[in-house]
Amino acid sequence: MHRFANPTRFLRIANAVLPWTGGLTALLLGVGLYLALLNSPPDYQQGETVRIMYVHVPSAWMGMLVYLTMAIASAVALIWRHPLADIAAKAAAPIGAGFTIICLVTGALWGKPMWGTWWVWDARLTSMLILLFLYLGYIALVNAFDDPNRGYRAAGILALVGVVNLPIIKFSVDWWNTLHQPASVIRLDGPTIHPDILLPLLVMAVAFKLFFITVLILRIRSEIAAAKIRNLQLSLARG
Amino acid sequence: MDTYFSMGGHAAYIWPSYLVAAVVLIALLIASWRAVRAREAQLKTLRHARRGGAGETE
Amino acid sequence: MTRKRLRLYAVLSGLAMLGIATALVLSALSDNLVFFHSPSDVVENSVEAGQRIRLGGLVEEGSVARSDGTVLFAITDMKTTIPVRFAGIVPDLFREGQGVVADGQLDGKGNFIASEVLAKHDEKYMPPEVADALKRAGHWKEGEGPEGASYK
Incomplete structure (x- = not known):
C-alpha cells in the first residue's frame, strides 16, 4: 500500500483546502464580473469591446500556465516516477484545453469588430491554436493504452516536447510582425493599461487561477479513486 | 438599461464571449464533480464487496 | 539513485x-512567419507588381479620402509611404494615425490595391477621459498615442 502513501496525505490536505479555494473562486468571480461588466470604463479606442479582454486575457494566461504545470508534473513523473505527478498532469489537461478554447473563441469575437476579421494566421494566433492541439494530443495519448502507465509515459513525453511552444506564444508578438498587439501587462517597463482597466483584469486572472486549483483537486481525487478501483478489481479478479 | 445591454453596439460580440467562458468553465466543474462522486461511490461499494467476500470479518 | x-x-x-x-x-x-511587410521592406526588396503581399504600418495623418465606396489612404512607417486604394468597408478601428494591415498587390505605378483591410491596435488601454486629458496636456504623439504610457 505504500504506493498510495502520498496520495492519502494529498487527499487529506486537498480536502481541507477545497472549500476555501471553491469559496474564494466564487467570491472573486463575483467581484471580477462586477468590475468587468458594471464598474469599469470603456477604452478610448475600442469602446466597450475592451470588456472581452477580461475573459480573453486571463484564459490565455491560464492556457499557458496550466500547460507549464502539466509539463513540470510530467517531468517529475518521468524522472522521479512519482505516481501523483502523472495523475496531476492528466487531471490538468482538460482544464487547460478548456481555457485555451475560451481564449481562441473570445479572441475571434474580439477580432471581428476591432481588427475586421475572426481569424488570421499570424504567429500569435497560430501558436495558440497549436497549444490547443497539444492539449488534445495529450488527452488522446494518455487514454490510448490499456496499461495506464504506458499512457502516462507517452503523453508525458509529448507534454515535454510541447513546452517549446510556450516561449513562442509569449514572444511571437515581439519576434515577428503580427496582427496581434504586443504584451500589455507582463512587460519589462510596466503595464500599459490604465489602473481602472487593469484591476478587473487582475481580479479575473486570480479568480481563474483559483478555479483551476479547485477543479484540479476534484479531478485528482477522481483519478486517485479510479486508480484504487483498478487495483481493487485486479485483486478481486485474482481472488 | 437597454443602452447598457447594447454595449455601445457591440453586444453581439461581448455577451457571447462571457457566455462561452461561462459554459466551458461550468461544464468543466460539473463534469469533474460528477466524476468524483461516481468513482468515490464505486470505490466504496467495491471495498464493501471485498470485505464481505473475504469472509465474515464484520 | x-x-x-x-x-x-x-x-x-x-x-x-x-x-x-x-x-x-x-x-x-x-x-515566412512575418504577417505583414512595412512600406520600407516593400520598396527595398522591390516587390513586383501583382505579387500578393500584406502591407502594414500606420494610416498617414490627413491621407484618408473617400469617394463612392472606395477608400483612399496611405500606409507609412515614418520612413516610406505607400498610397493605398481599397473598395470596401474598413473596420471600426480604422483611423488616421492607427495601425493597419492591408492585403493586396502593387499596381506597378507605386499604388497598393488592397482587397482586405484589417485594423491593428496598440497595447495601450485607458478610459476616454484619460486619453483626452493626456491630449490636452500635450503628452500625446500623433501616430503613437500617449508617450511612454506605462503604469508602474
Missing part, C-alpha cells in the same frame, strides 16, 4: 536539443 540521475539528464538534454532545433527552424522560417 543513479537511474533517476540518468533520467534527469536524459530529459534535460532532450529539452535542450529540442530548444536548439526549434530555434534553428524558427530562424530559418522567420521570413
Whole structure:
C-alpha cells in the first residue's frame, strides 16, 4: 500500500483546502464580473469591446500556465516516477484545453469588430491554436493504452516536447510582425493599461487561477479513486 | 438599461464571449464533480464487496 | 539513485536539443512567419507588381479620402509611404494615425490595391477621459498615442 502513501496525505490536505479555494473562486468571480461588466470604463479606442479582454486575457494566461504545470508534473513523473505527478498532469489537461478554447473563441469575437476579421494566421494566433492541439494530443495519448502507465509515459513525453511552444506564444508578438498587439501587462517597463482597466483584469486572472486549483483537486481525487478501483478489481479478479 | 445591454453596439460580440467562458468553465466543474462522486461511490461499494467476500470479518 | 540521475539528464538534454532545433527552424522560417511587410521592406526588396503581399504600418495623418465606396489612404512607417486604394468597408478601428494591415498587390505605378483591410491596435488601454486629458496636456504623439504610457 505504500504506493498510495502520498496520495492519502494529498487527499487529506486537498480536502481541507477545497472549500476555501471553491469559496474564494466564487467570491472573486463575483467581484471580477462586477468590475468587468458594471464598474469599469470603456477604452478610448475600442469602446466597450475592451470588456472581452477580461475573459480573453486571463484564459490565455491560464492556457499557458496550466500547460507549464502539466509539463513540470510530467517531468517529475518521468524522472522521479512519482505516481501523483502523472495523475496531476492528466487531471490538468482538460482544464487547460478548456481555457485555451475560451481564449481562441473570445479572441475571434474580439477580432471581428476591432481588427475586421475572426481569424488570421499570424504567429500569435497560430501558436495558440497549436497549444490547443497539444492539449488534445495529450488527452488522446494518455487514454490510448490499456496499461495506464504506458499512457502516462507517452503523453508525458509529448507534454515535454510541447513546452517549446510556450516561449513562442509569449514572444511571437515581439519576434515577428503580427496582427496581434504586443504584451500589455507582463512587460519589462510596466503595464500599459490604465489602473481602472487593469484591476478587473487582475481580479479575473486570480479568480481563474483559483478555479483551476479547485477543479484540479476534484479531478485528482477522481483519478486517485479510479486508480484504487483498478487495483481493487485486479485483486478481486485474482481472488 | 437597454443602452447598457447594447454595449455601445457591440453586444453581439461581448455577451457571447462571457457566455462561452461561462459554459466551458461550468461544464468543466460539473463534469469533474460528477466524476468524483461516481468513482468515490464505486470505490466504496467495491471495498464493501471485498470485505464481505473475504469472509465474515464484520 | 543513479537511474533517476540518468533520467534527469536524459530529459534535460532532450529539452535542450529540442530548444536548439526549434530555434534553428524558427530562424530559418522567420521570413515566412512575418504577417505583414512595412512600406520600407516593400520598396527595398522591390516587390513586383501583382505579387500578393500584406502591407502594414500606420494610416498617414490627413491621407484618408473617400469617394463612392472606395477608400483612399496611405500606409507609412515614418520612413516610406505607400498610397493605398481599397473598395470596401474598413473596420471600426480604422483611423488616421492607427495601425493597419492591408492585403493586396502593387499596381506597378507605386499604388497598393488592397482587397482586405484589417485594423491593428496598440497595447495601450485607458478610459476616454484619460486619453483626452493626456491630449490636452500635450503628452500625446500623433501616430503613437500617449508617450511612454506605462503604469508602474
